[in-house]
Amino acid sequence: MSDRATKDLLCELLRLFYDRGWVSGTGGGICGPTDDGTMFLAPTGVHKERVTPEDFFVVDPADCSVVVPAADATLRPSECNAIFSACWRARGARSVMHSHALSSVLAADLAGDGDNISIAGLEMLKGIRGVANRDTHLVPVIRNTPREGELVDQVDKALADDRFAAAFCILVADHGAYIWGDDMWEAKRHTEVYHFLFEAAVARRR
C-alpha cells in the first residue's frame, strides 16, 4: 500500500470511528505504517474526523522521535506517541487506535479495583486473532494518569504480562482503550470487535 493510500485510509477510519462516537471532542488517535518502516501519527487536539493526509507526522517508533513533521507547523504529534510506539515494539502492532468510547469507560469500570476484565461466552471473540469463542479472554485495565505519556510504564507492564498475551487491547480506567493489529485492516477489525465486547459486557452485567 502506498504512503498516500495509507494516510487516506487512516483519515477514513477516523471518520468512521467518529461517526460511532469513539473519537469525539477531539479525543482519540490513530497510527499506521509508512513504507519504510516508520509510523504515521495523527496530530493532537484536532477534530479527528477532519484530519487530512497532510496532517500526519512521521515518527520513529524505536525512540518516538519525529522524523517528518506535519505540513502545518502549528500541529503537534499525538500524546499517544509513546504508547503507540510501545505497542509497535512489543507486539509488532503496525496500526493502533486510541478510543474515547463511553463503552470502553463503562467496561473498564467493571474491573473495580482489579487489573483486568474477563470476557467469555461470545462468538465475537473469534474476531480477535488467535482467540476462540470458548476462551476466557482477559483484557488488562490500567489506571489513568494526569498526562497520557505517563501511562507508558503501566502499558509496558501490561504488554509484558503473560496473562494478557492474547489481548490486542489495553483499557485505561476512566479514559478509554488502546486497540491494535498487525496492519490497519486488522486494527479496524479488532476495534469493532472490542467495542462490541465492551457493549456486551456492560449490557450483560445489568
Add this chain to the structure above:
Amino acid sequence: MSDRATKDLLCELLRLFYDRGWVSGTGGGICGPTDDGTMFLAPTGVHKERVTPEDFFVVDPADCSVVVPAADATLRPSECNAIFSACWRARGARSVMHSHALSSVLAADLAGDGDNISIAGLEMLKGIRGVANRDTHLVPVIRNTPREGELVDQVDKALADDRFAAAFCILVADHGAYIWGDDMWEAKRHTEVYHFLFEAAVARRR
C-alpha cells in the same frame, strides 16, 4: 433480477446492516439466488460493508459445493455455507443473512437453558410472513459450537421442529441469528423485523 443486480443488492444490504451494527468486525454474512437456481455466497473474514460483486462465490445448496469461486483467489467462502444451504433446502429460503447484532445475543440470553424465546404482544410480528399480531411467536435458540459449521445438526433439528414452523429465524446463544426469506426483499424485511423484536423483548424484560 439479473445476477449483477442481485450481487449489487447483496452488497447494499451488507452496507445497510453494517451501519446498523449487525455485521461489524467482519462478522455476519449473506446469500442470495442466482438466475439458474444456485446461491451467491459472501466470503468469510472480510469487512462485510466492503464486499464487492466480484467477491461472491456461487454455491450449489444441494451439497454446499463451490461451483464458481470468487474472482480473488485468496478469498474463502463464508462458514455460513452449510447453514444457509440447510435453510434453502428445508424452507425454500433463497436469501439468508447472518447477524452478529448485540440485540440478538441479548435476546438469546432470555432463553436461559431453554431452547426458544417466545415473542407476543407486538404489531411488528405482522412483518413476518404468515404471523398475526396476536400470535405467540416461538424463535428457536440453539447452543453455540466452536466452529460455525458444527451448528448444522442443531439447525436441521430446529428447521424440522413443528413448534418453529412459523419462524424465519434461528438464534444462536452467545453468537447471533440466522434470518431468511423467500427472496432478498423478504429477507431484508424479516431482518429488520426480527431485530426490532429482539430489542423490544430485551427492553421489556428490564
Add this chain to the structure above:
Amino acid sequence: MSDRATKDLLCELLRLFYDRGWVSGTGGGICGPTDDGTMFLAPTGVHKERVTPEDFFVVDPADCSVVVPAADATLRPSECNAIFSACWRARGARSVMHSHALSSVLAADLAGDGDNISIAGLEMLKGIRGVANRDTHLVPVIRNTPREGELVDQVDKALADDRFAAAFCILVADHGAYIWGDDMWEAKRHTEVYHFLFEAAVARRR
C-alpha cells in the same frame, strides 16, 4: 407547494424516519396534501425508505376512496387510510405519519391498563403547537386490534375526547403511534418532538 414537491418531501421524510428506526421492516406510513384538497397516501407492505413519488395513491379523506391509484398496479394503499382520514376530518391534519418506533411501544406500555400517558416537566412540550412547557400533556393510548382498519372506532373516540384536545398524537399499545400536523413541516416537527417525549418518559421511569 407543487404536488411533485409534496411527494418528494414525503419520500424524504420516510427516508429520514427510516434512518431513525421509526418505519423499519416495511412498517409505518405517511400522507400529505394534494393541491386540490385530497390526500397523497403511501402504499402498504413496501420498504418505506424506498418509496418514490410514483408510488403514492390519491385518496379522498371524506370517504377514504382511492381517486387515483399508484402507477404500479401491484401496489395497494396503506391500511393507515382510514385513520389518516379520520385525523384529517376531525383535526384538519393535512399530514399524518404512522410510527413503529420501539420508543412509542415502550411509552404506551407506561399506560398499563389506563387509556393515556401524561407527560410533564419538559421544555420539548413547547414543540407541540399550543402546548406550554408547564402543561401536563395527555396522550391517548388505545388498544391494538388484529387489523389496522379496526382501530378507527377507538381513534374516533380519542379524537373526540376533550381530555386529548391538545394532543397531536395517538399511541397504540404494542404497536406504535399516529402523529400529525397542519402541514408536512408541522407533522415532521411533531414527529420529532413526540419521539423525544417517548424516550424521555421511558428513561425517567427507569
Add this chain to the structure above:
Amino acid sequence: MSDRATKDLLCELLRLFYDRGWVSGTGGGICGPTDDGTMFLAPTGVHKERVTPEDFFVVDPADCSVVVPAADATLRPSECNAIFSACWRARGARSVMHSHALSSVLAADLAGDGDNISIAGLEMLKGIRGVANRDTHLVPVIRNTPREGELVDQVDKALADDRFAAAFCILVADHGAYIWGDDMWEAKRHTEVYHFLFEAAVARRR
C-alpha cells in the same frame, strides 16, 4: 474566517448536532462571530438542520438588538438571543450552542433540588479548556422558566458564581444545555465533550 465561511460552518454544525439528536423538533440554536465584532444568530422555530446562510440575523450582543435581519422577513431571531449575549459578554464566548439533547435533560435530573452536578474521574474532562482529568468539575443547573428569555437572570448568576468559573456549560432542568467556546471550533469540541460527560454521568448513576 470570512462571514460566509462562518455562516456555512454554523449550518454544518447544526446538521451535525441534528444527526446526533441534539437539536431535533426545531429545538436548540447556535451563534457565531461576525467579522466586525457582532453575532450571527440562527432563527427560532425552524428545522435547525435546514438553516441556510441567508437565515441568520446579525445581533449586537451588547444589547441583544438586531442589527441586520434575516433575508426572509417571516423569520424571527432565536429566543436564545439574551442568553447567548450574556455568555458572550461575561465569558467572551464568541460561539454558543443550545442543546435539547435527552442526555442533557437526564444529566440535569441528577442535580435533584441542587443547583449543580459534579463530574469527576473522566479523561474527557480534559476536552474542556483549563480542566484536568483529576478535577471535580461543577456544572450549574438552573430551573426552567415558561419563556426562554426569562432564564437570563439565573444565567447571569451562574456565570458570576465562582464555583462555576471553570464551566463552559449551563444545564437547564427539564430543558437542555447552553455550551460555549472562544470560537466555533472550541464550541464544537465543548459540545461533544459535555454531551459525552452527560451520557457518562447518567450511565454510571444507573
